Amino acid sequence: MGTTEGATTEELLQLANELAGLDETPRDSGVHVPGTSIRRVIFALDANVGLLVLAKQLGYDAVIAHHPCATLLEQGTVYREHYRLVTRFGLSEAEARAEFGPALERTVRRLRNRRLRSLYYESPNQTFLEVDAARALGVAFLNIHNACDELGRRVGQAQLDAVLARDPAATLGDLVAAMYELPETRLARDHYDMPLELAIGDPTAPAGRAAFVHGCLSAPEEAIVRFYWRHGISTVMALHAAFEDLERLQARPEGALILTGHYAGDSYGFTPFVRALRARGLEVLCMGGAIDVDRGPWDGA
Numbered sequence: 001m002g003t004t005e006g007a008t009t010e011e012l013l014q015l016a017n018e019l020a021g022l023d024e025t026p027r028d029s030g031v032h033v034p035g036t037s038i039r040r041v042i043f044a045l046d047a048n049v050g051l052l053v054l055a056k057q058l059g060y061d062a063v064i065a066h067h068p069c070a071t072l073l074e075q076g077t078v079y080r081e082h083y084r085l086v087t088r089f090g091l092s093e094a095e096a097r098a099e100f101g102p103a104l105e106r107t108v109r110r111l112r113n114r115r116l117r118s119l120y121y122e123s124p125n126q127t128f129l130e131v132d133a134a135r136a137l138g139v140a141f142l143n144i145h146n147a148c149d150e151l152g153r154r155v156g157q158a159q160l161d162a163v164l165a166r167d168p169a170a171t172l173g174d175l176v177a178a179m180y181e182l183p184e185t186r187l188a189r190d191h192y193d194m195p196l197e198l199a200i201g202d203p204t205a206p207a208g209r210a211a212f213v214h215g216c217l218s219a220p221e222e223a224i225v226r227f228y229w230r231h232g233i234s235t236v237m238a239l240h241a242a243f244e245d246l247e248r249l250q251a252r253p254e255g256a257l258i259l260t261g262h263y264a265g266d267s268y269g270f271t272p273f274v275r276a277l278r279a280r281g282l283e284v285l286c287m288g289g290a291i292d293v294d295r296g297p298w299d300g301a
């Protein structure tokens with residue numbers, strides 16, 4: 001991938017896989033309309049037909065969306081990465097399967113059914129309309145999900161680990177402050193009005209062990225958060241939580257919960273990828289919640 005000849009869609013996908021240390025492309029990511037000689041790219045959280053038309057109009061060669069696009073029938077299986085993630089904290093995969101497995105597997109089945117249905121109201125911007133539009137426009141189109149999430153998970157976890165390594169008695173407030181050291185967190189609050197928040201817990205309370213539960217297709221549902229709490233990880237950090245889950249967790253908390261907000265949390269993993277693209281000579285325009293910490297535009301943030 002060089003400055004003069006441009007990149008192929010496959011090279012863009014492989015670059016993300018390599019940065020994240022993934023041997024194969026996860027099932028929530030893929031090239032939907034292949035392209036070559038790509039020099040100018042729009043990178044966005046989600047893509048729709050309007051964005052693809054905009055890309056064409058502005059002379060971009062490719063659109064990279066983060067969230068899954070097209071059908072990707074088995075994308076829901078990536079949610080099973082939650083079984084593996086617990087082992088990074090020394091917890092048992094077998095216990096995870098026993099305790100939150102039934103809830104998780106139901107979610108995997110639900111997601112597959114949703115993909116088979118591909119009803120627009122259930123899966124907006126995740127039908128084949130976007131793929132057909134990109135092909136008709138001659139715009140290359142792909143989405144890169146898990147690789148970027150894994151990159152971001154490492155960034156967020158490193159931030160938490162650094163605080164607790166310096167001071168094992170660090171408070172929840174200390175962890176929140178550490179997350180605001182990252183530009184993505186500040187920009188999400190100041191530019192997008194999406195602050196990182198301590199959703200459950202007292203800022204003056206000790207954080208204890210902390211896990212950034214991210215990079216497994218989607219944010220942890222209630223049973224997964226409770227698993228961490230019940231197995232010695234008193235602080236869980238996630239991007240967001242479904243409203244009903246959040247209400248139940250808040251009604252009967254067994255630990256603390258930090259929510260980064262969706263844009264900041266996802267963008268922790270976009271920053272290294274976008275920098276790698278630019279280092280290879282590509283022009284990248286970040287849009288729609290992909291926070292561009294290097295370019296902006298920002299209103300004084």
Ligand SMILES: [Fe+2]
Nearest residue numbers: 066145149266
């Ligand atoms: Fe993500």
Ligand SMILES: [Fe+2]
Nearest residue numbers: 066067262266
């Ligand atoms: Fe996301």
